[in-house]
Amino acid sequence: MNRDLTGVRPDPVGDHRPPPTPTAPTRHGRGKRPASPTHPAIWIPALVVAAAMLVPAVFLVVQASELPAARLLALVTSAETVRLTGRTLLLAGSVTSASLLLGVPLAWLTVRSDLPARRFFAVATALPLVIPTYVGGYALVAALAPGGLLQNWFRVRPPSPYGFWGAFTALTLFTFPYVLLTVQASLRGLDPALEEASRSLGRGPLQTFFRVTLPQLRPSAAAGGLLVTLYVLSDFGAVSMLRYSTFTRAVYLQYRAAFDRAPAAMLGLLLVAMTVVFLVLEARVARDRGGQFGVRGSGRAPSRVRLGRWRWPAAALCGAVVIAGLVLPVSVILYWLARGLRAGEPLAAVVGPAGRSLLAAALGASAAVVCAVPVAVWSTRSRSRLARLVERAAFTGYALPGIVVALALVYVGIRTVPGLYQTLAMLGFAYVVLFLPQAVGAIRASLLQVNANVEDAARTLGSSRLAALRRVTLPLARRGALAGGALVFLTALKELPATLLLAPTGYDTLATRVWSATTEAFFARASLPALVLVLLGSVPLAVLMIRERRERDQA
Amino acid sequence: MRTTRATAAVFAALALLAAACGGETTATGEADEPTAAATEEPADEPAGDDGATDDDASSADDDAATDDAEGPLTVYSGRSEELVGEILDGFTDATGIELEVRYGDTAELAATIINEGEASPADVYFGQDAGALGALAAEDRFAALPDELVSKVEPAFASTTGEWVGVTGRVRVLAYNTDTMTEDDVPDSVFDLTDPEWSGRVSWAPTNGSFQAFVTAMRVTEGEDVTRQWLEEMIANDVQVFENNASQVEAVARGEVDVALVNHYYLLRFLAEDPDFPVANKFLPGDIGGLVNVAGVGVVASTDQPDAAEQFVAYLLSDEVQNYFGTETNEREFPAVEGIEATDLPTTEELDPPSVDLSDLEDLQGTLALLQETGALQ
Numbered sequence: 044m045n046r047d048l049t050g051v052r053p054d055p056v057g058d059h060r061p062p063p064t065p066t067a068p069t070r071h072g073r074g075k076r077p078a079s080p081t082h083p084a085i086w087i088p089a090l091v092v093a094a095a096m097l098v099p100a101v102f103l104v105v106q107a108s109e110l111p112a113a114r115l116l117a118l119v120t121s122a123e124t125v126r127l128t129g130r131t132l133l134l135a136g137s138v139t140s141a142s143l144l145l146g147v148p149l150a151w152l153t154v155r156s157d158l159p160a161r162r163f164f165a166v167a168t169a170l171p172l173v174i175p176t177y178v179g180g181y182a183l184v185a186a187l188a189p190g191g192l193l194q195n196w197f198r199v200r201p202p203s204p205y206g207f208w209g210a211f212t213a214l215t216l217f218t219f220p221y222v223l224l225t226v227q228a229s230l231r232g233l234d235p236a237l238e239e240a241s242r243s244l245g246r247g248p249l250q251t252f253f254r255v256t257l258p259q260l261r262p263s264a265a266a267g268g269l270l271v272t273l274y275v276l277s278d279f280g281a282v283s284m285l286r287y288s289t290f291t292r293a294v295y296l297q298y299r300a301a302f303d304r305a306p307a308a309m310l311g312l313l314l315v316a317m318t319v320v321f322l323v324l325e326a327r328v329a330r331d332r333g334g335q336f337g338v339r340g341s342g343r344a345p346s347r348v349r350l351g352r353w354r355w356p357a358a359a360l361c362g363a364v365v366i367a368g369l370v371l372p373v374s375v376i377l378y379w380l381a382r383g384l385r386a387g388e389p390l391a392a393v394v395g396p397a398g399r400s401l402l403a404a405a406l407g408a409s410a411a412v413v414c415a416v417p418v419a420v421w422s423t424r425s426r427s428r429l430a431r432l433v434e435r436a437a438f439t440g441y442a443l444p445g446i447v448v449a450l451a452l453v454y455v456g457i458r459t460v461p462g463l464y465q466t467l468a469m470l471g472f473a474y475v476v477l478f479l480p481q482a483v484g485a486i487r488a489s490l491l492q493v494n495a496n497v498e499d500a501a502r503t504l505g506s507s508r509l510a511a512l513r514r515v516t517l518p519l520a521r522r523g524a525l526a527g528g529a530l531v532f533l534t535a536l537k538e539l540p541a542t543l544l545l546a547p548t549g550y551d552t553l554a555t556r557v558w559s560a561t562t563e564a565f566f567a568r569a570s571l572p573a574l575v576l577v578l579l580g581s582v583p584l585a586v587l588m589i590r591e592r593r594e595r596d597q598a
Numbered sequence: 599m600r601t602t603r604a605t606a607a608v609f610a611a612l613a614l615l616a617a618a619c620g621g622e623t624t625a626t627g628e629a630d631e632p633t634a635a636a637t638e639e640p641a642d643e644p645a646g647d648d649g650a651t652d653d654d655a656s657s658a659d660d661d662a663a664t665d666d667a668e669g670p671l672t673v674y675s676g677r678s679e680e681l682v683g684e685i686l687d688g689f690t691d692a693t694g695i696e697l698e699v700r701y702g703d704t705a706e707l708a709a710t711i712i713n714e715g716e717a718s719p720a721d722v723y724f725g726q727d728a729g730a731l732g733a734l735a736a737e738d739r740f741a742a743l744p745d746e747l748v749s750k751v752e753p754a755f756a757s758t759t760g761e762w763v764g765v766t767g768r769v770r771v772l773a774y775n776t777d778t779m780t781e782d783d784v785p786d787s788v789f790d791l792t793d794p795e796w797s798g799r800v801s802w803a804p805t806n807g808s809f810q811a812f813v814t815a816m817r818v819t820e821g822e823d824v825t826r827q828w829l830e831e832m833i834a835n836d837v838q839v840f841e842n843n844a845s846q847v848e849a850v851a852r853g854e855v856d857v858a859l860v861n862h863y864y865l866l867r868f869l870a871e872d873p874d875f876p877v878a879n880k881f882l883p884g885d886i887g888g889l890v891n892v893a894g895v896g897v898v899a900s901t902d903q904p905d906a907a908e909q910f911v912a913y914l915l916s917d918e919v920q921n922y923f924g925t926e927t928n929e930r931e932f933p934a935v936e937g938i939e940a941t942d943l944p945t946t947e948e949l950d951p952p953s954v955d956l957s958d959l960e961d962l963q964g965t966l967a968l969l970q971e972t973g974a975l976q
Contacts, residue, residue, distance in 0.1 A: 123970055184841065205839070286805065286841065288975065296966055296975075299705035299807070304712075386871060445705060461717060499734040543702040544710050548719070550674055551679075551701070559701055560680045564844030564864070568680070 081425045082508045089417040093436040096476055100315050100439045102451035106308035118309050128313070131289040134210060134282075135275040135321075142271045147264055149364065151252070152357050153223075154230040156348045162291040164361040165227070166588045170366030172220035173580030175537040175554065178573050179217045180284025181561065182372035183209060192378065209285035216368040217281070218274050222267035225488070228526070229263035230256075232492050235346065248348050265329035266484055272321050273442040273480070276314055280539075290314050291444040294373025298446055311447045318442040322435050359575045373577060376570045383567025389555060391568055393575045400536055400552040401579065406467060407474025408482075408532035414475050415482035419523070420516060422483075423490040424498070437483050440476035445540035448476055453544055465547055473541040478534050482527030489523025490516070529583035536580050553579070670696035671906045674711060676704025676725040677893055681929060683920060689913050695906050704730045704807070711898060721901040722910050724765070726893040727807055728956035729814065735761040736960060740896040741904060745913060750915050751907050752946055755892050755934040757957050762896035764956075766923045766931035767915045769890045769949055770812050771879040772861045775850050784857060784880040788887030791857070792831035799856040801846050803837040804974045806844070808861050808891055814965045815889045815954045822968070829972040850877050859887065862943070863929045870928040883950035890951040891959075892934065 107115060118124060152158045165520035167489050171179075186192045187204035194200060202208070228339035233256070241251040275289075282292045290310055297307035308559035350357055384390075415437075440448050457464045497519070501511040539554050546552070551559075553576040675682065679701050686699055700707070700720075713717050723740075724733050734740055742760035748760045755764030768829040774784045785791060793802050803809050816825045838855050840846045846858035847865055868875045882888035895914055897907040913919060920933040924940035930951070932940050939945050969975040 186846075188845070283805070284841065286839070296805070297963075298709055299962075304709070364835065450706075450709055453710050455713075457714050457717050464717075465719060492969050540706070543700075546707065548698040548700045555701070559680055562703075563678050563680045564842065565680055 059444070081421050081427075082512060083140050083423050084509060085417045085497070086425075086430070087514065088231070088414075089421045089430070090434050092414045092418055092479075093433040095414075095472075096436050096440055096479060097532050098264055098455055099443055099448045099451040099476065100312075102449065103308045103311045104456060107305055107312055110305040110309070115309055118306055124310075124313070127288060127290050127293055127310075128317075130207075130287070131276065131291075134207070134287065134289055135213070135272050138214045138218065138275045139268050139272045140443045141211070142181070142219035142222045143264055143268050143363065145215065145218045145227055146267060147257075147260060149361060150226035150230055150260075151256070151435050152222050152350075152361065154227050154355065155256075156350050157354065158350065158361065159354060159358045164358075164365070166585050167365045167369065167586055168361055168363075169223055169227075169588065170581055171217050171219040171372075172224075173533055173537075173584065174217050174368070174372045175280060175285060175573075175576065176213060176217050176278055177280030177539070177561070178376070178557065178576075179368075179372050180209075180213050180281045181566075183213050183282055183377035185375050185378075185566075186371060192375065205286045210282050210287035210289075211279040213285055214278060216364075218271045221270040222264060223269035223483070224526075224530075225263045225270075226260055228488060229260060233259055234269070239346075239381050243494065244490070252348075262329040262345045263488070265325050266488070268328075268440075269321065269325040270481065271485065272325075273438060275319060276317060276321075276442045279444055279446070291319075294353055294444050295446060298450070307374055311387070311443060314443060315439060318438060321442075322438060345371060354411065368538065373574070376573050376577070379566040380570035383570060384442055386567065388567045391560075391572055393553065393556070393572050396551050396553045396572060397575050399550055400554065400576070403467060403542070403546065403550075403552060404532045404535040406471040407478070407535040408528040409481040409532040410471045412486075412528045415479060415486050415527060416517070416520060416524065418479075419483050419486035419490060419520065420512070423487050423515070423560050434487075436485060437479040441480045443477060445477060446540065449473065449541040449544045452476070452541070456545070465545060467547060469549075470542065470545045470547075470550075473545050474531065474535040474538065476540065478531045479542060481530040481534065482524070485527030486520050486523035489526070490520055507570060526587055529587045533580040620934035623690050632945070633965065637903050646658050670698045671903055671910060672719050672720050673697055673722045673724055674700045674707040675699050675701050675718040676723075676727070676730065677701075681927070685914075685919055688919070689757060689910060692908055692913060693906075695909065696912075707821040708734050716900045718898055718900050720898045721903050721907045722895060723762075723898055724893070724895045724914075726768075726891075727811060728764075728892050728894065728959045729807075729811060729962050730960075731757065731762045731892075731894045731896060732957045733959035734896065735759065735957065739899050741899045741901065741907075743897065744908065746951070747908070747911055750936065751934045752936050754890060754946070754951050754953075755894075755956075757894070759953055759957065762779065762894045763896045763911065763915065764892035765919075766893050766934055767946075767951075768808065768861045768863060768893070768931055769881065770808065770887055771860060771881055772887070773847055773850050773858045773860050773865055773877050773879055775853055775856055775876055776878050777876045778853065779856060781878065781880055786882060787885040788859065788882070789828060789885075791837075792828065792835050794835070796835060796857070798834070798836040798838070800835070801840050801849060801855040801858045802832070803840045803860075804969055805847060806842055809859065810962055810965050810969070811891045812859075812887070812889045813969065814959045814962055815952065816886045817965060817968070818954055818958050819886055822964075826968060826972060827975050829968065832968055833973060847877055850874060861891075863931060866930055867928045881944050881949060883944075883948060884952070886952045886954075888949065888951060889954065890932065890949065892956060893931070894934075913940060 110118075119144070148167050149164075153161055153168060158164060174182075185203045187201045187209075204212075237255050238251050241255045242248070246254065273309055277291055278289075279291050279295050282289050283295070290313065294307050294310045294314075297310065298304070416435055421430040452469070456469055460469075463469050498511045498515050501515045502508070506514065537554055539558055542552055542554055543558070546555075553572040556572040557569045557576065560566070560572070621825065634944045673686065675686070679699075686697055689695065690697055702710075704725040704727050707723065708725060711720050711723060711734060714720070716741075723731075723734060725734075726757065735757060741829070743760055743763060745760070748756055748763055751763045755767055757763070769850050772784050772788075774781075784949060785793075785796075790796075799889060811827065816828070820828075838849070840858075843860040843864045846855070846860050849855050850858050851868070862881075865875075865877055865879055868877065895911050897904060897911065901907050915935050918936070920938045921932050924933040924938055924943075930943060932939050932946060966975070
């Protein structure tokens with residue numbers, strides 16, 4: 044629908060300007076009123092959502108303020124803090140760069156080239172996203188540790204998985220799909236005309252890619268990169284398994300060790316500060332300079348680039364990623380499962396936990412989509428700075444360690460909504476606080492691919508602002524809402540700290556099952572729930588990709 | 599458009615399916631299938647495994663109306679369901695009081711109770727680290743326990759102020775490879791491990807809670823400087839670093855290291871799987887390396903069911919439960935109650951644990967700082 048009207052654009056999450064539209068709405072006489080012309084039905088809910096997202100950060104400020112200023116200053120400037128900052132930035136920077144270097148080419152290969160088994164790889168390369176980092180980290184250790192599986196099977200002594208390289212490898216493998224997915228989506232929406240023009244002017248495929256295609260992918264790559272960076276800031280699973288000290292690991296150690304919570308709060312606030320820096324950085328990178336790729340729109344599918352003799356090396360690269368990020372961890376899980384079966388371990392029941400996992404994740408995903416719509420609509424359809432700030436506020440919870448968010452919600456929840464404390468509603472809300480940016484990003488992307496002229500046209504034809512919103516804008520956001528919902532769903536499926544503390548008492552899920560078995564080193568017992576977790580996470584991703592392709596093929 | 603609707607339908611169906619197959623909260627945190635094995639024979643199979651019928655079990659729980667108008671007793675358990683699930687289920691059978699158990703990390707659940715304040719739903723806290731128990735006591739989150747309960751427990755296993763009692767003890771040991779060494783080859787003190795002869799042959803797990811409790815105890819008894827020196831000398835002696843106890847025991851079995859600083863009970867599990875497993879524990883009586891850390895229980899100050907909560911504590915200290923922990927599980931521990939001993943493990947007297955007041959083990963902050971400073975925690 045509306046194919047003929049759509050101005051397809053890449054996804055400039057963080058683009059500091061609205062999409063360059065030929066007719067910026069001037070109904071309100073710019074300058075007369077700085078407020079955006081957005082309907083209150085959008086900006087009021089968006090503000091409410093943003094306020095809710097800031098709960099953990101505000102709580103951290105309150106907790107940290109228990110300490111005298113001198114001590115806070117000493118904490119912030121201590122050698123240990125400086126060292127942790129350096130290590131954290133190093134890891135986040137390296138993982139983000141590697142994810143971009145891996146994700147962008149793979150996205151291009153799986154969307155735009157004649158790669159062998161292209162459709163299979165389009166889905167399979169994204170699947171490492173469903174492996175929880177604590178499972179992936181375990182798998183890496185089990186495979187690579189001295190005397191581990193690789194040494195036993197192949198009699199080689201692999202490099203030690205511990206420390207920076209291990210954490211870097213694990214996090215890159217299991218988070219680069221954020222880049223892959225956003226870039227794939229924007230590649231599917233590109234207008235082939237520019238590339239065709241470049242080719243007809245005698246540029247080769249490689250030059251065309253670097254001079255024409257890549258610049259158009261910058262916004263979506265930056266958006267995916269941001270999701271990776273902030274995920275790395277908040278990850279505990281991989282860095283604890285692979286023993287690399289980051290801020291988040293320090294925060295967890297603090298919470299587990301010291302019951303003096305103010306220092307942990309201070310560390311959390313430093314993480315928030317880092318997040319702000321990354322948000323600003325991303326906004327700069329993603330800017331569509333001068334709107335040089337203005338309005339596009341042609342539902343035509345671009346031609347596929349022939350790889351020629353590069354076909355098989357490219358397929359080998361995709362294969363290697365799938366093996367390292369998916370086959371290896373799944374094999375380790377299967378190995379534990381087989382070992383457990385051989386030893387006569389009774390299989391843990393997974394039906395109940397699976398059902399509870401699905402319910403909680405589906406609830407979180409739906410809630411996240413509902414909360415994301417006003418934020419996304421406002422930030423894409425308004426020039427106001429406030430709208431931009433609201434969209435950015437959504438990132439705070441995402442970049443904070445899960446335990447920090449969970450404990451903040453414990454404190455605030457039990458005092459403000461005691462009736463909802465430790466109910467599914469509370470858990471769903473926690474998932475929203477933790478994962479909202481994933482939904483906002485996807486919905487923004489789908490809205491940005493639609494020229495705001497469509498809504499103006501509806502207004503011109505006599506619709507009220509609200510009716511135009513309801514009948515034009517929201518239906519256009521549906522596709523992004525599904526994609527965002529799927530992402531939040533599979534992330535919530537893996538979530539641990541908030542699930543342990545905020546779910547109804549006794550509400551055990553697949554993730555908590557895996558956790559409780561692995562903490563006691565019962566790997567065989569963890570294997571079945573881990574396997575089911577991976578399978579359930581794959582379903583929405585696979586469905587999404589297949590649907591996406593069917594739509595393209597119909598177009 | 600059509601496909602969009604189809605996908606939405608898939609999501610909706612998933613949610614429905616989820617609700618159908620166990621979306622309700624279970625009353626007891628996943629009841630075990632009441633197998634004959636659980637009730638009659640010594641449990642060879644570890645606790646916490648459900649049969650495939652856990653849904654039926656949970657809906658049965660939902661239907662079971664309790665006479666207790668106060669409703670179920672809520673336990674926050676930092677001990678994992680794998681280790682204590684079966685025992686906790688037995689409480690309802692013994693007393694008729696329904697339990698709701700929230701399993702989680704010992705320290706995180708302690709922090710949760712502190713954050714919840716007066717409104718905390720928790721009636722009882724069951725944790726596996728004296729530091730966390732001490733922290734809750736220091737925050738006045740525990741009600742005092744009756745003397746007859748506290749006096750049942752060996753003095754080494756209880757808080758000096760009687761706000762919490764130990765249930766079981768885990769002792770730190772040196773696990774060594776029996777193919778290459780005899781017990782006499784292994785030193786009697788962790789302080790001997792800094793000798794050059796042990797260079798590269800010893801392992802530890804600096805992020806492990808029990809190891810950190812041991813370092814805290816060393817700081818309390820030997821002082822900061824001695825501890826720092828020991829850590830530095832161990833590192834200079836090329837101590838091998840592992841993530842946890844289990845991986846260390848496996849490394850000893852492979853001969854990758856000869857001696858590991860671990861808790862005593864991981865080995866017992868491996869031996870249960872394979873009696874020829876080439877590792878043994880050396881106990882260190884009188885040495886700080888032989889620290890006993892406890893799993894303990896306390897009644898949360900804000901509970902509205904103090905009687906039921908005390909019944910729960912009494913149940914954990916009952917002979918039956920103490921014997922289960924000491925003799926029946928694969929992960930045998932030292933029963934805290936005086937006069938009950940564990941199978942195939944030294945008696946508490948033989949252990950001669952270092953005289954550390956376990957309540958003093960809450961300064962993990964200082965231990966972490968020291969571990970960071972010496973480079974043990976990288």
